Amino acid sequence: MDYQPFRNIFAPNAVVYDGDDEDFNGNNDNGDNYFANNAFGVNNNAATDATSVWVFGYGSLCWYPGFQYSKCVTGYIRGYVRRFWQGNTTHRGTPEKPGRVATLVEDKEGITWGCAYKVTGDSALEYLKQRECTLGGYVTIDTKFFPRVAVENSDICGEAFPVLVYIATDKNAHWLGENSISSIAQQIVDSSGPSGHNVEYVLKLANFMKEEISEAYDEHLFCLEKSVRDILDERKIPLRSVMGAAPQRIRRDSHEEIQRPTTFEFTSRVPETRLRCLNI
Numbered sequence: 531m532d533y534q535p536f537r538n539i540f541a542p543n544a545v546v547y548d549g550d551d552e553d554f555n556g557n558n559d560n561g562d563n564y565f566a567n568n569a570f571g572v573n574n575n576a577a578t579d580a581t582s583v584w585v586f587g588y589g590s591l592c593w594y595p596g597f598q599y600s601k602c603v604t605g606y607i608r609g610y611v612r613r614f615w616q617g618n619t620t621h622r623g624t625p626e627k628p629g630r631v632a633t634l635v636e637d638k639e640g641i642t643w644g645c646a647y648k649v650t651g652d653s654a655l656e657y658l659k660q661r662e663c664t665l666g667g668y669v670t671i672d673t674k675f676f677p678r679v680a681v682e683n684s685d686i687c688g689e690a691f692p693v694l695v696y697i698a699t700d701k702n703a704h705w706l707g708e709n710s711i712s713s714i715a716q717q718i719v720d721s722s723g724p725s726g727h728n729v730e731y732v733l734k735l736a737n738f739m740k741e742e743i744s745e746a747y748d749e750h751l752f753c754l755e756k757s758v759r760d761i762l763d764e765r766k767i768p769l770r771s772v773m774g775a776a777p778q779r780i781r782r783d784s785h786e787e788i789q790r791p792t793t794f795e796f797t798s799r800v801p802e803t804r805l806r807c808l809n810i
């Protein structure tokens with residue numbers, strides 16, 4: 531499916547960090563650093579609070595952040611694709627039977643949808659350092675996040691802003707790498723760990739994508755989800771035995787609820803409508 535990312539309709543002139551003349555650490559040809567300057571697309575008091583950063587989630591963080599945050603915005607990053615190529619022995623597997631969790635793999639044309647959380651202070655980052663890095667083998671990178679919808683006069687008003695991302699590269703001890711969807715699905719159905727069954731991890735991520743970002747299509751994730759469900763059916767494993775508790779409710783995209791002030795002048799312009807079916 532040829533996916534076209536959403537264009538930001540409210541900030542057509544937003545300064546776009548085009549990615550051509552900067553590398554991932556944000557340095558461009560004349561020595562400016564994207565991440566040192568104000569984040570594009572988020573107004574000053576939101577993006578440049580001294581102690582706040584945005585963290586991009588694309589795996590379990592989408593449905594189980596586990597830390598305090600003040601905002602959650604759905605959107606995507608460019609230059610990466612999501613792949614279940616990272617092994618895990620501390621959350622969704624054991625040292626004897628590692629599970630598989632999501633990571634990102636570089637792909638110049640790639641887009642990965644997820645959500646960005648605004649966190650303030652150190653506790654969230656300390657928690658993520660333990661959960662992702664110490665227990666999971668992830669490291670952090672900086673990249674830019676494109677909100678699905680930017681809203682004029684809100685704190686999510688431009689095309690992109692900097693995010694911190696936790697990514698497992700092929701250099702870490704738990705890396706498993708590429709394998710067929712059916713083999714990965716088999717391993718997932720056979721794995722569980724202290725945080726729950728590996729199936730729960732895949733299905734709750736797939737549910738997040740379908741419920742929150744239905745316009746996006748992640749072939750790797752959805753083919754894996756189907757393969758996992760087929761195996762569960764073949765083996766007559768009831769979903770309730772692997773799905774754990776219902777995920778916490780996450781309030782997302784509150785900036786989209788900002789309504790334009792309707793003035794009398796505005797409403798008086800609303801054209802007459804006829805309810806043809808009632809002929810009134």
Ligand SMILES: N[C@@H](CCC(=O)N[C@@H](CS)C(=O)NCC(=O)O)C(=O)O
Pocket residue numbers: 586587588589590591592594618621622631632633661662665666667668695696697725731
């Ligand atoms: N960094 C990715 C993946 C994070 C992830 O799934 N990490 C795993 C393994 S370290 C984890 O935290 N799992 C917790 C769980 O499975 O409940 C994200 O942004 O969501």
